[in-house]
Amino acid sequence: MPSGKRPNMTGNGIESDMRILLVEDNEVLGNAVADHVADDGHTIDRARRLSEAADALAVAAYDLILLDLMLPDGLGIPFLRGRRARGDTTPVIILTALDQITERIDGLNAGADDYVVKPFDLAELSARIGSVARRYSGNPNPLIRVGPFEVDLAARSIRREGRPIPLTAREWVLFEAFLSRPNQVLSKAQLEERLWSFDAEVESNAIEVYVSRLRRKLDHTVIETVRGLGYKLGCP
Amino acid sequence: MPSGKRPNMTGNGIESDMRILLVEDNEVLGNAVADHVADDGHTIDRARRLSEAADALAVAAYDLILLDLMLPDGLGIPFLRGRRARGDTTPVIILTALDQITERIDGLNAGADDYVVKPFDLAELSARIGSVARRYSGNPNPLIRVGPFEVDLAARSIRREGRPIPLTAREWVLFEAFLSRPNQVLSKAQLEERLWSFDAEVESNAIEVYVSRLRRKLDHTVIETVRGLGYKLGCP
DNA sequence: TGCCGCCTGTCAGGTGGCCGTAAGGCGCGC
DNA sequence: GCGCGCCTTACGGCCACCTGACAGGCGGCA
Known part of the structure; x- marks a missing residue:
């Protein structure tokens, strides 16, 4: 819209x-x-x-x-x-x-x-x-702009130049996590807790995989790697 | 790490x-x-x-x-x-x-x-x-000005005239050390302790190397050498 | 009910960047 | 001139990270 x-x-x-x-x-x-x-x-x-x-x-x-x-x-x-x-x-x-x-x-x-x-x-x-x-x-969902993207949190949709980009459940949660703390580095532990709640029994590089998938779907510059610390949202 | x-x-x-x-x-x-x-x-x-x-x-x-x-x-x-x-x-x-x-x-x-x-x-x-x-x-995170630089500790970023300068983990810790003790000479021993905790024994001129790398990335006047004692932040 | 596609978590191979070390050069003080 | 402290560059190893691939699970659909 x-x-x-x-x-x-x-x-x-x-x-x-x-x-x-x-x-x-x-x-x-x-x-x-x-x-x-x-x-x-x-x-x-x-x-x-x-x-x-x-x-x-x-x-x-x-x-x-x-x-x-x-x-x-x-x-x-x-x-x-x-x-x-x-x-x-x-x-x-x-x-x-x-x-x-x-x-x-x-x-x-x-x-x-x-x-x-x-x-x-x-x-x-x-x-x-x-x-x-x-x-x-009566439901004008506020849009959030992140670089070239328009994010509609209520509708769980993200668009680039009007074109919707489909995200899976986990991908969306991950992206939401970055939105919630803009301009801040999020550690893998923080992201894991957000993605898998407390019963986190994820002992692999799942976070890396999902970051990779998000980058492929959105843009490789959206999520920035901060070596040894975690990830952060790219451009504000 | x-x-x-x-x-x-x-x-x-x-x-x-x-x-x-x-x-x-x-x-x-x-x-x-x-x-x-x-x-x-x-x-x-x-x-x-x-x-x-x-x-x-x-x-x-x-x-x-x-x-x-x-x-x-x-x-x-x-x-x-x-x-x-x-x-x-x-x-x-x-x-x-x-x-x-x-x-x-x-x-x-x-x-x-x-x-x-x-x-x-x-x-x-x-x-x-x-x-x-x-x-x-306008400023979600507090910015610290050091000479021509703007430092955002929370975002772990440092900019010069708007251009971000990427720092590696060690470089950042070193720079942070100087920021936390402005106008104070820090000995190599103090810096080593900060960079490598207490345990790790570093038997080389690592500090000198990192100071050099920082100077190259930032500015050669940012860190001042106090011969025989250590280093201090250049600009007040 | 069985089939099929998508999501999900895991793994392994590859790679690039970071790191610590060493060595050579420079300048200052003696 | 000589010694010492410091600066800078180069290099090999290592590790964090990336990504393609795959099996299991789940839900939709016939």
């Missing part, structure tokens, strides 16, 4: 313009939705298959995704689940023709924020978009 | 930790937070009502306030707004329950720097505290 827009999203009912990705292969329905949403003042991009959606999401950050569940190259649910698993927290509204409870539940379980059932009233879609916007405007 | 248990070897002996005021009436949550924050190395004071908080703030300066919004003698938002109106800029992190969305937004508008939603992960709280520390870090 681009921070520049957040100040407008005060949750007072005043919704700012959002950048929305519409994933829908049906031309007629898609065009209608796109026009309507654009009329509402939002910026909308269009994807007609999951692969196109993935490309778009890799390039830019969106405030909301409108996701059809049946695409030419796959189903929306696994797609959504996969993105959530990788740490992407972009709000999602599901557009589904399958008026079946199980699909809806699957969708919400997979991490969707809301759904509308086709055929739907465009005014209802506007209302749902507004609802999601309001919900997230 | 031999022994490594000397407090002055780690550079963490100097506290760059924050003084934090926790304003929270819930005993269980408050104790948990207080313990965890203390474990992070910060100093924490406890207030259970706004009146106590006001008293504490009148007596001492704090680096950070953790503020619950529902206190027995009033709400946190007006309290915060009042302090901001009076020019107090102490960073504030709001502790709020999930269902207090509007209060959260009011809180940020009232001048809070961040918030965490109860129930929150203590590790996340640590990270947010670190974040606030970094955001407000």
Whole structure:
């Protein structure tokens, strides 16, 4: 979620313009939705298959995704689940023709924020978009900037130039540890205690391995080695 | 690293930790937070009502306030707004329950720097505290000026005109030794004891070598030779 | 239920930096 | 000139660290 827009999203009912990705292969329905949403003042991009959606999401950050569940190259649910698993927290509204409870539940379980059932009233879609916007405007997770990265602690996500970087549980805890004591050297013992609580029976170079993995995923300059003492966060 | 248990070897002996005021009436949550924050190395004071908080703030300066919004003698938002109106800029992190969305937004508008939603992960709280520390870090750690150098003992870093100068472990310990006894001649025996504890026998000109290395990295005038006695820090 | 993929902790090989030593040179005092 | 203390450079050994690889575990999915 681009921070520049957040100040407008005060949750007072005043919704700012959002950048929305519409994933829908049906031309007629898609065009209608796109026009309507654009009329509402939002910026909308269009994807007609999951692969196109993935490309778009890799390039830019969106405030909301409108996701059809049946695409030419796959189903929306696994797609959504996969993105959530990788740490992407972009709000999602599901557009589904399958008026079946199980699909809806699957969708919400997979991490969707809301759904509308086709055929739907465009005014209802506007209302749902507004609802999601309001919900997230009431939850403007503060972003922390670390070098080129934007960290959202509540969402447990970290992005570089809008692109989310998936971290595993341990990797995240480690990174969090560095964030909690900026500009300070953390010894391996301190980090071990943080990662494995007190029952630390880790008798290997696990810390080194996780530091290595973090560096590979983020940037090799993010974590600085202080020989003989430990590690510290690189640039502030 | 031999022994490594000397407090002055780690550079963490100097506290760059924050003084934090926790304003929270819930005993269980408050104790948990207080313990965890203390474990992070910060100093924490406890207030259970706004009146106590006001008293504490009148007596001492704090680096950070953790503020619950529902206190027995009033709400946190007006309290915060009042302090901001009076020019107090102490960073504030709001502790709020999930269902207090509007209060959260009011809180940020009232001048809070961040918030965490109860129930929150203590590790996340640590990270947010670190974040606030970094955001407000004009000087998170006390800087010592030695001639053209800026020394940050906690971060174990030394800079010249902003450019960091990397020091090895031994070099740093040696430099620290001079810093701890400014304007005083240190004999080679004293320095050896500091560098190699008591046990290790060093039968060479190691001290001379390290002094030379330090001079090359820093400046040839930083360490003065007192022939026959030892060395002393150059600049006053 | 069984299969498969991801996470996790461990290990070993490799490497680069740090460390202590030694040796040669310089300058000061005698 | 000579001795002594100090400075500097060079070098081999060692160790902290890095990273690729792998087996076990766990959960998701068919």
